[in-house]
Amino acid sequence: MSSLHGQNLLASNRSSQGSDTFHATDPSTQTPLEPTFAEATSSEIDLAMTLAEKAFWHYRKVEDSAKAAFLRAIADGLDQHVEDIAARAQLETALPAARLHGEMGRTTNQLRMFADLISSPDYRDIRIDTALPERQPPRPDLRRVLIAMGPVVVFGASNFPLAFSVAGGDTASALAAGCPVVVKAHPAHPGTSELVAEVILEAAQKTSMPAGVFSLVHGRSHEVGLALVRHPHTAAVGFTGSLRAGRALFDAASSRPTPIPVYAEMGSTNPMFVLPGALAERADAIAEGLAQSVNLGVGQFCTNPGVIIGQKGDALDAFVNKAANYFQASDPGTMLYSGVHSAYQDALKRARDTAGVQVAGETTGASGLQATAAIMRTDAQTFAANDDLQEEIFGPATLIVESDLEQMLELAKSLSGHLTATIHGTEAELPQYQALIEVLETKVGRLIFNGFPTGVEVCSAMNHGGPYPATTDMRTTSVGTAAIERFLRPICYQGFPQTALPAHVRD
Secondary structure (H helix, E strand, O other): OOOOOOOEEEEOOEEOOOOOEEEEEEEEOOOOEEEEOOOHHHHHHHHHHHHHHHHHHHHHHOOOOHHHHHHHHHHHHOOOOHHHHHHHHHHHHOOOHHHHHHHHHHHHHHHHHHHHHHHEEEEEEEEEEOOOOOOOOOOOOOEEEEEOOOOOEEEEEOOOOOOOOOOOOOHHHHHOOOOOOEEOOOOOOOHHHHHHHHHHHHHHOOOOOOOOOOOEEEOOHHHHHHHHHOOOOEEEEEOOHHHHHHHHHHHHHOOOOOOOOOOEEEEOOOEEEHHHHHHHHHHHHHHHHHHHHHHHHHHOOOOOOOOOEEEEEEEEHHHHHHHHHHHOOOOOEEEEOOHHEEEEEEEHHHHHHOOOOOOEEEEOOOOOEEEEEEEEEEEHHHHHHHHHHHEEEEEEEEEEEOOOHHHHHHHHOOOEEEEEEEEOOOOHHHHHHHHHHHHHHEEEEEEEEOOOOOOOOOOOOOOOOOOOOOOOOOOOOOHHHHHHHHHHHEEEEEEHHHHHHHHHHOO
């Protein structure tokens, strides 16, 4: 691949009009990385969105087979350049090479998954009611189908530099739907973003896609993101990140003269309920699995199990001790960048300093941007009385809450929205916890039995979403084939002759 240049990519044109610049930083050494990256100006943002709007009128009519070829060309290009991209991503994120190669596999798989999806017209959810002229009153011919919404702005995520960033699920699903995409690169891994963007642009050229079908802009300031959301050509937004940032984008989109949807995946503590039968049968296995899940990727997953609720007693005490041993034996890991590390340290300190919270186990020896993994415990009364304890701690920390059976149900009812909830138990004891299951169904987008929430399978049946504040729209998913529905909207054709209808809704 060509060397990095640090400019914005407005379709196939490189641009660096402004004077505001920044560098990526190696989180392992905290040293700046070359090159200098140029923050997008308001005129560059306007040009990117104008090019996307112009491309939309062509791209929305591109045959599904041609769009599928475009997606597959992106995947093939990423496979071809995986070594260069992963090497830069490792410098910018401190994530291990094996993790990044695995994430690249997920990225290319979901691109091909959406290519396969649009190879059949079923994704358009076509519904036809033919005319009944002899009925009184007569029924006209009605044909409902999903069509592309328009240009989509995608925000790259810090914790997934590949699978939830430039060529990630939001981009793949939007392009599959027929929507041009403008990506706001995450400033923590701008070099990785540039390399991936160049692959997308090369694939667009190879498959004769319209200029403007894809652009990439850089920026550390909030103003860049807000300008993209507020731009009149933006039709929808995809975001993965913090509650604060996601809510700011959502509010900006809602206050536009023409409001638009923001599909934001935000904070989640992913509560886990450990039932007595599970503790009796396999407490050690659950404790080990919990430690592995919480520490996976230095805890920088939106599905990290941050709250564990169990019934107080000797069995839960023994479980906590076993889990604490696993936490103490874990190695500290470097976090993605300084902002994430600072936020984690602050959140962990707030939890530890809360009256009624004790640290059960913690790693030692952390330095620089490395995180201290911690498992804490408290009681149901303390948890219920402190809203801060219910908020996500983005990093390798979890909180055990001891309760009785009645308190367990009340705590479940008090939960806000989350991406997942997990129940560890036996099949025999589940019937007596049916009320708990029914409550959790109203709180999350994915309910897990005897597993761990980290590890989100990319497939048709997956739902990665949940009630607010996990997401801004609990009806949608950001993972799986149903993700395409976010960037499609329905239209109904009434009384049109066959020759004037789109091909996919004709008889």
